[in-house]
Amino acid sequence: xxxxxxxxxxxxxxxxxxxxxxxxxxxxxxxxxxxxxxxxxxxxxxxxxxxxxxxxxxxxxxxxxxxxxxxxxxxxxxxxxxxxxxxxxxxxxxxxxxxxxxxxxxxxxxxxxxxxxxxxxxxxxxxxxxxxxxxxxxxxxxxxxxxxxxxxxxxxxxxxxxxxxxxxxxxxxxxxxxxxxxxxxxxxxxxxxxxxxxxxxxxxxxxxxxxxxxxxxxxxxxxxxxxxxxxxxxxxxxxxxxxxxxxxxxxxxxxxxxxxxxxxxxxxxxxxxxxxxxxxxxxxxxxxxxxxxxxxxxxxxxxxxxxxxxx
Amino acid sequence: xxxxxxxxxxxxxxxxxxxxxxxxxxxxxxxxxxxxxxxxxxxxxxxxxxxxxxxxxxxxxxxxxxxxxxxxxxxxxxxxxxxxxxxxxxxxxxxxxxxxxxxxxxxxxxxxxxxxxxxxxxxxxxxxxxxxxxxxxxxxxxxxxxxxxxxxxxxxxxxxxxxxxxxxxxxxxxxxxxxxxxxxxxxxxxxxxxxxxxxxxxxxxxxxxxxxxxxxxxxxxxxxxxxxxxxxxxxxxxxxxxxxxxxxxxxxxxxxxxxxxxxxxxxxxxxxxxxxxxxxxxxx
Numbered sequence: 108x109x110x111x112x113x114x115x116x117x118x119x120x121x122x123x124x125x126x127x128x129x130x131x132x133x134x135x136x137x138x139x140x141x142x143x144x145x146x147x148x149x150x151x152x153x154x155x156x157x158x159x160x161x162x163x164x165x166x167x168x169x170x171x172x173x174x175x176x177x178x179x180x181x182x183x184x185x186x187x188x189x190x191x192x193x194x195x196x197x198x199x200x201x202x203x204x205x206x207x208x209x210x211x212x213x214x215x216x217x218x219x220x221x222x223x224x225x226x227x228x229x230x231x232x233x234x235x236x237x238x239x240x241x242x243x244x245x246x247x248x249x250x251x252x253x254x255x256x257x258x259x260x261x262x263x264x265x266x267x268x269x270x271x272x273x274x275x276x277x278x279x280x281x282x283x284x285x286x287x288x289x290x291x292x293x294x295x296x297x298x299x300x301x302x303x304x305x306x307x308x309x310x311x312x313x314x315x316x317x318x319x320x321x322x323x324x325x326x327x328x329x330x331x332x333x334x335x336x337x338x339x340x341x342x343x344x345x346x347x348x349x350x351x352x353x354x355x356x357x358x359x360x361x362x363x364x365x366x367x368x369x370x371x372x373x374x375x376x377x378x379x380x381x382x383x384x385x386x387x388x389x390x391x392x393x394x395x396x397x398x399x400x401x402x403x404x405x406x407x408x409x410x411x412x413x414x415x416x417x418x
Numbered sequence: 419x420x421x422x423x424x425x426x427x428x429x430x431x432x433x434x435x436x437x438x439x440x441x442x443x444x445x446x447x448x449x450x451x452x453x454x455x456x457x458x459x460x461x462x463x464x465x466x467x468x469x470x471x472x473x474x475x476x477x478x479x480x481x482x483x484x485x486x487x488x489x490x491x492x493x494x495x496x497x498x499x500x501x502x503x504x505x506x507x508x509x510x511x512x513x514x515x516x517x518x519x520x521x522x523x524x525x526x527x528x529x530x531x532x533x534x535x536x537x538x539x540x541x542x543x544x545x546x547x548x549x550x551x552x553x554x555x556x557x558x559x560x561x562x563x564x565x566x567x568x569x570x571x572x573x574x575x576x577x578x579x580x581x582x583x584x585x586x587x588x589x590x591x592x593x594x595x596x597x598x599x600x601x602x603x604x605x606x607x608x609x610x611x612x613x614x615x616x617x618x619x620x621x622x623x624x625x626x627x628x629x630x631x632x633x634x635x636x637x638x639x640x641x642x643x644x645x646x647x648x649x650x651x652x653x654x655x656x657x658x659x660x661x662x663x664x665x666x667x668x669x670x671x672x673x674x675x676x677x678x679x680x681x682x683x684x685x686x687x688x689x690x691x692x693x694x695x696x697x698x699x700x701x702x
Contacts, residue, residue, distance in 0.1 A: 266654055281633075283602045
């Protein structure tokens with residue numbers, strides 16, 4: 108596992124715990140006391156994270172990604188590919204399956220976790236065909252009355268020549284439009300990085316949630332620092348100023364719920380993180396199952412019409 | 419202030435600078451061809467260079483005046499929105515930037531909405547004006563677009579939106595981003611009322627504005643020579659490590675790509691609009 112700068116002391120304890128555990132015998136009690144020490148250290152570190160630290164946690168390579176959530180919480184998954192116009196953009200992965208016996212559609216941004224998969228998923232930066240696939244699947248879900256789960260994890264839409272050539276702007280706008288229009292219950296969860304237009308393209312839902320150490324922002328702290336502070340060195344200051352943490356967004360009323368992460372962040376216990384996300388999804392769908400299709404859509408429209416009016 | 423004004427080449431920056439401030443008796447060079455133009459001549463030509471046809475910035479009051487019959491229109495009041503929701507400060511306080519922009523433009527924020535008649539037909543016009551903090555998207559802009567949509571629906575009139583914008587307003591952070599959803603919602607309201615929503619993409623239109631309401635028009639018009647896109651030229655060039663062709667992201671290029679219906683000269687904008695409105699509203 109990769110350790111972040113502020114986790115260096117945790118690493119040395121983890122190493123000691125591992126070697127003590129391997130020895131067995133009397134070292135077991137030693138390991139137990141080390142674990143206790145490490146956990147209290149983690150709890151201390153994670154209770155005092157600065158916004159920039161949270162940015163780093165949100166981008167941690169060992170954090171569970173869309174494909175991990177699909178593998179860990181969706182049964183009988185069938186991946187549905189392509190935008191039927193240009194190609195299949197694997198920066199967005201989607202398909203149908205069950206979450207706790209409930210048939211659903213799941214659509215998420217995927218960054219990949221090694222060189223090969225990162226390239227395949229374009230580092231999680233979708234092109235127009237990605238958003239057009241998301242839109243196609245959104246409409247498909249509406250037709251078959253499948254509630255939709257969107258997972259957001261992107262640095263942003265891909266800023267390349269081909270994106271402009273195929274009208275990335277329109278693809279994002281139309282994806283937002285489709286997300287507003289469906290009559291099925293929808294949940295959008297920021298699982299890592301919620302990067303600007305690339306995020307909100309699949310972020311307009313009945314319930315919007317964030318994992319505790321994820322971020323959601325109009326621009327990356329680095330980009331903001333370069334433009335407003337004229338120096339990338341001000342990224343920490345920019346991270347603070349942008350108010351991009353889950354706590355801030357909950358306060359602004361931009362998100363409905365914060366999903367807790369295990370001690371030391373999602374990357375330290377991926378199965379527990381996935382369980383928490385699954386439970387939050389199940390609870391929200393249960394709540395919304397009582398609403399008529401018209402009421403589900405109306406609730407979403409009212410929510411976004413009123414959003415940011417009072418803070 | 420806003421990413422486009424800082425990232426685009428300084429040469430382009432000068433193109434957006436205000437021509438209006440030049441005293442009556444002075445000549446001013448066209449930002450593109452450098453021909454010295456007489457102030458009165460610029461006014462008469464709707465800020466279009468009479469030599470090279472370059473379309474200079476046109477502020478919102480002038481825009482309204484060029485579109486509405488007899489220059490008569492009524493601006494609608496936009497409900498108040500939270501001021502400085504993030505309590506944002508970079509090298510300067512957002513509050514101070516807002517105050518400067520208000521003093522300079524005599525406008526409340528980057529968007530304005532007015533209704534009136536275009537060649538005798540009722541119309542609601544929404545304008546996003548680059549002169550105010552780069553025409554950036556703020557809570558006020560979402561509110562203005564929703565007000566514009568509701569006014570159009572109430573008056574059973576088409577909604578016309580004209581944009582000049584660099585995209586998001588960073589000083590409003592996530593609040594700015596949410597306006598992509600809210601302005602799109604406004605478009606959906608007008609669509610459900612089966613009223614025309616006509617977009618005029620003027621110079622420049624970028625970022626979160628392009629990627630929301632600006633690309634959802636029933637008819638998409640680009641003003642001649644306008645630069646329109648999602649990411650700025652320099653951002654893309656840095657990403658792909660080579661130069662882009664000069665016509666990239668121009669109105670004419672977008673038409674060729676199939677992204678807009680037509681490219682219109684500012685002098686023909688009103689008659690084009692009025693024709694489209696009459697045809698689309700004719701069957702109603």
